[in-house]
Amino acid sequence: MKLVECIDATSFLERTETYRERNPWLTNVIGSVALSVADGVRTYDHHRWWVVEEYDEVILAAMRTAPHPVSLGPGPAAAAQLVGARVAQGDDDTEGFNGPEHVVKAALVGYQSTSSNGSRREAHLTRRDVVYVLEELRTPEVPGAARRADLADEDIVLKWVQDFHDELDIPHVSLEGNRARLAQGSFWLWLDNGLPVSLAGYASAVATPSGAITRIGPVYTPGPHRGRGFAAGVTAAVCREITTSGSSAMLYADADNPTSNGVYQRLGFVRVDDVISLSMMTTATEPS
Numbered sequence: 001m002k003l004v005e006c007i008d009a010t011s012f013l014e015r016t017e018t019y020r021e022r023n024p025w026l027t028n029v030i031g032s033v034a035l036s037v038a039d040g041v042r043t044y045d046h047h048r049w050w051v052v053e054e055y056d057e058v059i060l061a062a063m064r065t066a067p068h069p070v071s072l073g074p075g076p077a078a079a080a081q082l083v084g085a086r087v088a089q090g091d092d093d094t095e096g097f098n099g100p101e102h103v104v105k106a107a108l109v110g111y112q113s114t115s116s117n118g119s120r121r122e123a124h125l126t127r128r129d130v131v132y133v134l135e136e137l138r139t140p141e142v143p144g145a146a147r148r149a150d151l152a153d154e155d156i157v158l159k160w161v162q163d164f165h166d167e168l169d170i171p172h173v174s175l176e177g178n179r180a181r182l183a184q185g186s187f188w189l190w191l192d193n194g195l196p197v198s199l200a201g202y203a204s205a206v207a208t209p210s211g212a213i214t215r216i217g218p219v220y221t222p223g224p225h226r227g228r229g230f231a232a233g234v235t236a237a238v239c240r241e242i243t244t245s246g247s248s249a250m251l252y253a254d255a256d257n258p259t260s261n262g263v264y265q266r267l268g269f270v271r272v273d274d275v276i277s278l279s280m281m282t283t284a285t286e287p288s
Contacts (some may be wrong), residue, residue, distance in 0.1 A: 001052060001053070001059075001078060001079060001082065001091050002052070002053055002054075003050060003051070003052050003082045003083065003086055004050070004051050004052075004053060004081075005048065005049065005050055005086075005220045006049040006050070006051065008038070008039040008049070008135065009035070009038040009047065009049060010038045011165045012034065012049035012050075012051070012061070012063070013031070013038060015033050015051055015058060016030075016031075016051060016058055016061045016262055017055050017259050018021075018057075018058065019058040019059070019061055019200075019207075020058075020061070020206070020208060021209050021210060023073055023074050023203055024062045024133065024206075024208050024210065024213050024215070025131055025133060025250055025272050026073055026074045026099075026100060026196070026227070026273060026275070027061065027073040027074070027204055028109060028203075028250060029065050029071055029098075029215065030061055030071055030072075030073055031063070031208050031213075032203040032204050032205075032215055033063065033071075033203075033205040034049065034063065035179075035204050035206060036177070036203070036204050037065070039204070040184060040232055041177065041180045041181070041204070042065075042176075042177040042180070043174060043176060043177070044065040044066055044067075044172070044174075045066040045067055045211050046062065046064075046066045046067075046070070047061065047064065047065045047066065047081060048064045048090065048091065049061075049062075049063050050059055050062045050086065052075065052079035052082055052083065053079075054079075055063065056133055056221075057203075058073045058082065059076060059079050060072065060076065060079035060083065060103070061073045061075060062080075062083045062099075062107075063248055064087070064091050064094060065092070066093075066094075067171065067196070068095070068157040068171045069094055069096040069097055069098050069171070069278075069279070070083070070087055070091065070096070070097045070098070070107070071097075071098045071152040071278065072097065072099035072100070072103045072107055073100075073103070074099075074100050074103060075108035077102060077103070077105075077109075079202070080103045080104075080106035080107040080108030080110065080280060081106050081107065081109055082110060083107050083110065084097075084106070084107035084108060084109065084110025084111035084112075084113075084225075085110040085111065085113060085114055086109055087107070087110075087111055088114035088116035088118065089114075089117050092117060092119070093118055094172070094192065095280060096109075096123070096277060096278045096279040096280050097159075097277075098124070098275065098276070098277045098278075098279045099275055099276070100273065100274075100275055100276075101217060101274065101276045101287065103276070104152075104275075104276055104277075105123075105179050105278075108278060110278075111138060111163055114199060115210070119271065119279060120279070120280050121280040121281055122155060122281050122282075123278045123279070123280055123281075124278065124281055125169070125276060125277070125278055126169075126278065126279040126280050127168075127254065127276065127277040128255040128256065128270050128274060128276050129252040129253060129254060129255060129274065129275050129276075130252070130253045130254075130255050130261060130273075130274055131164065131250065131252060131271065131272050131273040131274065131275060132137075132247050132250060132251050132252070132253060132264050132265075132269035132270065132271055132272070133248065133249070133250045133270055133272050134239055134243070134248065134250065134268055134269050134270075134285065135269070135270045136196040136235070136267050136268045137236060137239050137240065137243065137268045138174070138266065138267055138268045139236050140169060140229055140232045140233060140267065141229075141230075141268070142190070142228075142230060142232060142233035143181035143191070143192060143228070144190055144191050144192040144197070144230065144233060145190070145191055145194070145201075146187065146188050146189065146190050146191070146234050146237030146238075147189055147191060148185050148187070148188055148189075148241075149182060149185075149187040149188060149189050149199070150182075150185075151182065151183065151195070151253055153187075153189065153266075154182060154237065156189075156196055156199075157178070157182055157187050157189075157256050158175065158178055158179070158182075159219055160199045160218075160220045160222065161173070161178050161199070161220070163202070163220065163222070164218040164219075164220040165218070168254065170277075173227025181201060186201050186202055186203070186204075187200070187201040188200050188201070188234055188237050188238050189234065190230045190233045190237070191229075191235035192225070192228075192230065197221065197222070197228075197230045197287070198219075198220070198221040198222075198225060198230035198231050198233070198234045198236070199218070199219070199220050199221075199234065199286075200216060200217075200218070200219045200220075200234040200235050200238045200272040201215045201216070201217060201218055201219075201232070201238075201247075202214050202215060202217070202241075202242060202269050203215045203217070205242075205247045206246070211246075211247070211248060212245075212246060212247040212248065213247060213248050213249075213250060214245075214247040214248070214250070215249075215250050215251060215252070216235065216239070216242070216248055216249055216250070216251040217251055217252060217280070218261075219231050219234070219235055231260075231263060232267060235263070235267060239267065250272075251264065251269065252275070255274065255284070
């Protein structure tokens with residue numbers, strides 16, 4: 001078993017193609033982010049791409065797109081421990097680890113085994129997400145209509161995306177990245193009486209030999225417009241856009257939010273797995 005660092009996102013995508021085909025849902029995030037970096041759509045403070053191989057076969061893949069945490073795909077615990085130990089060498093400031101629970105916990109073990117400065121921080125479970133895949137879309141009856149957002153909608157789209165990340169306390173995507181997604185047509189709005197009331201976006205489709213997969217997100221409705229089905233309406237519109245293009249739709253939902261989970265299940269999404277986020281936090285010390 002050996003850990004290899006890829007030189008860039010393009011080589012990472014090439015090296016992990018078979019691995020990602022075997023695990024299409026749990027590798028979609030690392031696949032779509034790598035694709036956006038390779039295409040120049042997203043930029044980060046720095047990025048690193050790792051694979052763990054056994055007998056020349058990739059058994060685990062991981063990435064760090066700073067300032068975001070380390071993201072890991074599925075794989076054996078021993079492989080995740082190798083990644084965790086490597087993180088201490090060059091990314092000791094990571095905010096944490098995301099991915100399947102047993103993989104994340106194993107990476108933490110490898111990280112903490114180094115006793116690096118960063119690894120001595122306390123790890124806290126900050127989020128658990130349900131991974132949903134659209135089985136068959138059930139279109140809801142919601143007043144209003146959807147349309148694709150364009151550059152004239154930049155102010156409202158960027159604000160709502162920022163509000164979405166603030167409410168969930170999750171890392172932000174750069175303004176440049178969101179502007180690029182807007183220019184690509186990757187955001188949709190739901191209109192009620194002609195006014196925007198809800199938003200949904202989606203990431204770049206990730207091609208696999210068994211078919212393309214597109215991850216929906218963010219989905220956001222400002223407080224005054226909630227409870228009227230607008231999020232369901234705009235999500236259904238995005239699902240139709242994705243499936244019409246020949247891709248499969250998936251999304252992540254906060255496991256602790258019964259409202260959003262209920263919306264997605266009624267739309268026809270089915271649970272396929274869970275993922276967690278661990279954050280590394282410095283413990284405050286008492287003044288001497």
